[in-house]
Amino acid sequence: MPSTHQPRIFNTVNLTDFDTNGQTSTVGEPTVSNNGNQILATGNWYASRSLDGGQSWSHMSPFTLFPPVDGGFCCDQTTIYDPSRDLLIWLLQYIEQGGTNTLRVAVKQGRTLGNDTWNLWDFTPAGIDPTWSNEWFDYNHVSLSENYVYAGTNVFSAGSNLFARSVILRISLDELAAAAALSFDIFETEDNFSLRCVQGARNAMYFASHNTNSQIRIFRWPENSPDVDEFDIEITPWFAGNYSSQTTTGDWMSRTDPRITAGWLGRGVLGFMWTANRQANRPRPFIRTVRIDETTMSLIDEPDIWNNQIAFAYPSTAVNRFGDVGLSVFAGGGNLHPSHVVGSYDDIDQIWRLALARQGTDTPGLGKWGDYTNCAEVTDDGFTWLAAGYTLQGGNTQSDIEPTMTWFAQQRYDVPRRHPLVIV
Template structure:
């Protein structure tokens, strides 16, 4: 009897040691970096579907103002630094336009603007656009909420296309007939991938709960070549649907997406509502041939403090995202294309103030919505660096809401420097970054303040000036959720950006959001091929 007891004790000890070993293999640490942790990504599969000819009846999405989420609350950490600006302020300059609304570039300017287009029509409602654009030569696509605009002449003229007539867009049932999503809603993202000549179109569907963020939902990824976009007037696409339950979103829908292009993959980030950020990796090869594929994804529970965050642009062979352990410590995530394991580690940064607001002359706090809070939404890879940016508040030497920027050295994850995008007269928010083929970082953002309404601007980091094409005549209390900036194709030295202004309608009144597309670069950059490959 004692021998049997001894045997079972040894057996249980071996089982415990095996469990601990397996846990350690799945959660590696580095003795040189005790904060380093890892997790093996999970995988799932999706089938390809094809559409052409806009054959579906129009579908009216649910009310988009119901798509409201709560930002992650960043804990206060130990005070580091002096909470003061350490770089010169950012100035604002107006883009000079002629009587037809086209950019005119004065001699000696640091930036030339080659194209500007604004929607120019009022819809009488506050739609708070989630604006982004992508282009390949003469083809430009930009989206906002549930609408998309297409240009086949380099942005000189645009037509509106209805996604709900191109794709099946109503409520979605699974194979057993159970409803899993309440239909297309919003939060579109468009990217262009030069390596496979494909426009990537991301669409979010509403959850099957009481509102868009409740219950389960699907996200849709579609792809089309430049020739297909031209020949079909953007109605011929291959698409793949991913369900929220496939990627472990069990308490709420997937929301607030971002899309990034890597060397061999497309990356999608999305909040599993109520849990944390999920990052998915989809293969470019299978997307280019229009087949089904296996994709990989991170666990939402690991991304709790990255909730509301986005992924790095121009990211090459590794994707990056981040969250805040506190307002003086960041958690930096990374995932190499060659591995199915992702990593994270913590790094101290200078403290920053969290709560932000900004009132305009019309009495509107254009930052009152509060989402995505202080989430890290501006990210780009630049040579051996990764740049991170997020919304921060006034106080501690800042008269207005401002943007914090941290540059990190990729080789050892050390903080190179921390800077701020600020001005004593204006507030800045909603940063978006991209890196061109010259290694310069472009930025797109929102700005406004006591003496001016909320507007959009774009420019080059390091110039200490951003440019706006038009001023708003009014504001809304939910300026976001995001603007965009992309490396332009085929000339990778240039950027295209998308944003909007809010304009008052003529009597009987109301407002409309005037969406616009901007193409810009350094003087003379339009006259060379620019290059569009690799990570600078």
């Protein structure tokens, strides 16, 4: 990782078992969002809030905070903040029961995270489309455009657990703000697995999936249209297969897969990232990156993130007000146990600048890590990011997981003297 021009890390906060009620996992799936000094952090299977910019935290149980549904709260969660309507949005996934499950959208407006009053909307597969009976949702994420929130999820058959379709729900932000009955649009495909929406969209949402290991399909969904355009982009071939990255005590990448986990739109450039397996000139799993011109929908370049000794996995990106791209990712291999890394793309030198946010002390005994991390824009200033990650500290089991939130920016930026987030 580069030693000069690294991102400027202002603060890294580590959550304790008291903050998470010990409901952590080596498949941690952390996300974070903030509205001023109020921060919501989620993961498998916890949620925690701070009302003072990260100085102190209190546990929120996703199992009991909201009314029960299906077999109860399951696992996957995503949170995002919409500054245009001052909305904190929280997407939660519930356990499959009776051949179905629920995606719940919880929303609150203003700096009200200190109370437990949320507006709730529930979505089931058959409730969206009656022909989707005996199916269930899994692996969700959310993104924003100017007027909509987009919830992406995969759908599987309940009996066989085979992939059925990928779905994007488009929901009006105005209706969420009004706590009204929701109207929504649907895009679904049975041809492309695990669609990933970009962060930074405005009047059109872009999302993508692999066609093959040498081609990705990009979808464009204009805000003012029910129709979705498709573009197939040829890229340099890469490999998937069985991922592996050994540290001194074990392998942390046994469940890694090549789903696209990061997407962005900034300064007229679309970008997508995923974890690729090792190949002849890259001996460790690495981050495949493609950048595409939004106007011509043609490939610009492929600035991958790779290292001879260290593997990288599970990238997440966010775009700030100026179009800069922030990155959250895991790294590990050799003497480095799985660790949380932040970074940003240097448009001048056209490389990724990385910095170690929190170094792990151990590798999971069961070899399981993932399935995603998270990066979010701090809208209060428009140029910094919050990245959610986790590491093992002092042991190699689930109880040794320590979630982290890192506040950072590109090296050229200094944080204002007064800011809702805390520097310690």
